[in-house]
Amino acid sequence: MIAFFANLFGYILNWIYSIVANYGLAIIIFSVVLKIILIPLSIKQQKTMKKSTEIQEKVKAIQDKYEGNLEKINQETMNLYKSEKMNPFSGCFSAIIQIILLFAMFYLVRSPLTHMKKIEPEVIDKYVNEIKEELPENERNLAYPEISVIKEKGSEDENVYINMEFLGLDLSNVPSQELSNPKVYIIPALYVISSLISMKITTKMTKKNKEKGKDNGEKTELDAVEQANKNMMWFMPIMSVSISLVAPLGLALYWLINNILMIIERICINKYIEFKEEKSNA
Numbered sequence: 001m002i003a004f005f006a007n008l009f010g011y012i013l014n015w016i017y018s019i020v021a022n023y024g025l026a027i028i029i030f031s032v033v034l035k036i037i038l039i040p041l042s043i044k045q046q047k048t049m050k051k052s053t054e055i056q057e058k059v060k061a062i063q064d065k066y067e068g069n070l071e072k073i074n075q076e077t078m079n080l081y082k083s084e085k086m087n088p089f090s091g092c093f094s095a096i097i098q099i100i101l102l103f104a105m106f107y108l109v110r111s112p113l114t115h116m117k118k119i120e121p122e123v124i125d126k127y128v129n130e131i132k133e134e135l136p137e138n139e140r141n142l143a144y145p146e147i148s149v150i151k152e153k154g155s156e157d158e159n160v161y162i163n164m165e166f167l168g169l170d171l172s173n174v175p176s177q178e179l180s181n182p183k184v185y186i187i188p189a190l191y192v193i194s195s196l197i198s199m200k201i202t203t204k205m206t207k208k209n210k211e212k213g214k215d216n217g218e219k220t221e222l223d224a225v226e227q228a229n230k231n232m233m234w235f236m237p238i239m240s241v242s243i244s245l246v247a248p249l250g251l252a253l254y255w256l257i258n259n260i261l262m263i264i265e266r267i268c269i270n271k272y273i274e275f276k277e278e279k280s281n282a
Helices: 002-020 023-037 039-054 056-065 070-083 090-110 121-133 145-153 182-215 224-244 249-281
Strands: none
Touching: 002 023, 002 090, 023 039, 023 249, 039 090, 039 249, 056 070, 090 224, 090 249, 121 145, 182 224, 182 249, 224 249
8 A cells, every 4th residue: 555655646747857857856745745735634524623622631531430331431531422413533544544655755755767657577676686786795785775766766767767856965875874974963853843843833822622511510531542643743843853764855744745734724714713613603
């Protein structure tokens, strides 16, 4: 499945690259296009997150009423979610989509000649073997063979050339392999900052929804589903940063742009949802 999405994204990215002739710019445009396509899913996810926060007091009331009777608590809780027309595991579906996208882009950025340029494996293997023959025996274990081909053979064969220069950065560089180059930390550092901003906005929105419940004399409490969503909110950035340090910078650029778009999207969707609620309550 991951390879399927990597190939699909590769067709789109290569088409954009054929127009703009710059790998970094193509990734940015691709990120915008993908985000637009996923807007319906994002709206549904944000509505679910908002509703989940709002019904937690009802879940707490069930837990208090049937304390010690786990079977009854589970039954009544499921009945509550059913009456509210809400799937308690809908947040997990969104997390699965994010993980699929994460690894699909990793596959794509790791092997752009295969998934983006659609170069025959025999051609790639030929160049990889040539590169290995030119290296000392202890350095022949190439972490990213296709990236090495682009760097070493791109000037000789335009079919394996990809313009990876972007704002003075080489998006083919891998931070863990360029420790003395301060430039390789710029994009991962910006990604970390954008992740912290994104989490702060999410936390603020969740807190705002809880305060609405308190205004109605309610008290809210995190349940297992909400706690899982909270853990996932931390897990995804940590995992992404870890991978971005050992992957070509093109991947970190995609995540950075995706984070910036997600922050803008989250604010806009939240205002849209609040507007719709105010309109329906008027």
